[in-house]
Amino acid sequence: MHDFSEREWAEYIDGIADEETRNRLEAHLFGCLSCWEFYDRMASTTEELRVAGDVLRRVHNAGDRALYNGLQRIFEKLGGEGAELAGSIQQRLGALTDVMAPMCGSQTALKALRAAAEDSPARSLDHLTEDNWAPFMKNLRSIATVVCGDTGAHLVWERGKLY
Amino acid sequence: MDVRQALEQFQVGRSEEAFCALFEYVYPRLRRYFMIRGMELLEAEDLAQNVMVLVYRHAGEVRDRELFLGWVFKAAKNELARYWRQRRTRDRIARMEPLSDELARTLVDESTSGRQADFMEWMSHLEASEREILILRYVEELSYEDLSLALGIPLGTVKWRLFNARKKLAPIINRTTPGAKRRIH
Numbered sequence: 001m002h003d004f005s006e007r008e009w010a011e012y013i014d015g016i017a018d019e020e021t022r023n024r025l026e027a028h029l030f031g032c033l034s035c036w037e038f039y040d041r042m043a044s045t046t047e048e049l050r051v052a053g054d055v056l057r058r059v060h061n062a063g064d065r066a067l068y069n070g071l072q073r074i075f076e077k078l079g080g081e082g083a084e085l086a087g088s089i090q091q092r093l094g095a096l097t098d099v100m101a102p103m104c105g106s107q108t109a110l111k112a113l114r115a116a117a118e119d120s121p122a123r124s125l126d127h128l129t130e131d132n133w134a135p136f137m138k139n140l141r142s143i144a145t146v147v148c149g150d151t152g153a154h155l156v157w158e159r160g161k162l163y
Numbered sequence: 164m165d166v167r168q169a170l171e172q173f174q175v176g177r178s179e180e181a182f183c184a185l186f187e188y189v190y191p192r193l194r195r196y197f198m199i200r201g202m203e204l205l206e207a208e209d210l211a212q213n214v215m216v217l218v219y220r221h222a223g224e225v226r227d228r229e230l231f232l233g234w235v236f237k238a239a240k241n242e243l244a245r246y247w248r249q250r251r252t253r254d255r256i257a258r259m260e261p262l263s264d265e266l267a268r269t270l271v272d273e274s275t276s277g278r279q280a281d282f283m284e285w286m287s288h289l290e291a292s293e294r295e296i297l298i299l300r301y302v303e304e305l306s307y308e309d310l311s312l313a314l315g316i317p318l319g320t321v322k323w324r325l326f327n328a329r330k331k332l333a334p335i336i337n338r339t340t341p342g343a344k345r346r347i348h
Binding site for chain 2: 006007013042046052056059060069070071073077126
């Protein structure tokens with residue numbers, strides 16, 4: 001295309017051409033209709049792809065539950081390898097779910113765990129650690145008092161302390 | 164914590180917090196990548212989890228943290244190839260994978276469904292290698308350097324392949340989206 005290589009065109013369209021190439025190409029575009037039309041088509045194509053990519057990223061973002069389930073599955077696949085990371089926290093969360101589910105249902109139990117984590121320094125179940133476990137449990141006990149009653153909340157608290 | 168910091172922390176200390184930060188950044192991208200490549204949701208999640216297992220085991224081998232995403236998507240591409248080999252559908256790699264049911268079910272919001280459907284229709288006009296590079300560039304926003312690592316091709320070839328894929332799509336896109344906005348550098 002009129003003495004410009006595909007590499008030069010590609011870099012210009014992507015905005016990464018060096019100054020010399022940019023100046024040469026822009027000077028040429030002022031006077032060459034066919035090259036201008038080519039640039040116009042390529043630039044609009046690039047923009048349409050960029051916009052479509054934005055939409056796909058927005059639509060196909062994984063929610064909290066998908067992330068939580070995915071992380072659990074990864075630790076299951078790692079088995080013993082991931083034990084030093086996953087064992088205690090995942091086991092604790094599983095045990096707490098086991099305690100709460102019969103009292104308030106598994107969906108409510110999961111929501112309670114998530115809410116307790118979001119209101120704590122951990123901010124999410126995925127970021128629970130030994131260090132931020134205590135504030136999470138305090139929140140969970142408060143929530144459990146509402147959804148499971150005082151006795152249920154006591155059970156949840158005792159189970160959370162067991163590890 | 165950004166992904167490079169998380170990777171560094173995980174490489175050094177293998178802490179739970181660092182792995183979770185890596186997971187949060189990488190896993191949704193992998194999941195989306197496999198879904199766009201034609202997997203159903205459960206298959207996509209399974210493959211994404213397999214790649215995260217590789218991240219856990221081999222993160223120490225990543226020398227250049229700037230190219231971590233390229234390393235991840237190289238692993239993803241290998242995982243996808245292994246999956247298709249196991250499914251004995253090697254010829255599907257040469258054709259456009261059909262829109263997965265899960266992806267099709269998400270085409271309900273009129274404000275976004277047009278764009279998604281357009282994108283999948285555009286991809287159907289391309290060879291597998293062209294689709295791969297455009298998906299990684301425009302959906303996963305990989306840099307040229309990451310693309311070079313992920314696809315195992317030189318940087319010049321990355322630019323050439325992107326340029327030619329767009330040239331191929333230009334008459335199709337400009338026919339289906341008249342009056343499209345564009346940015347001028």
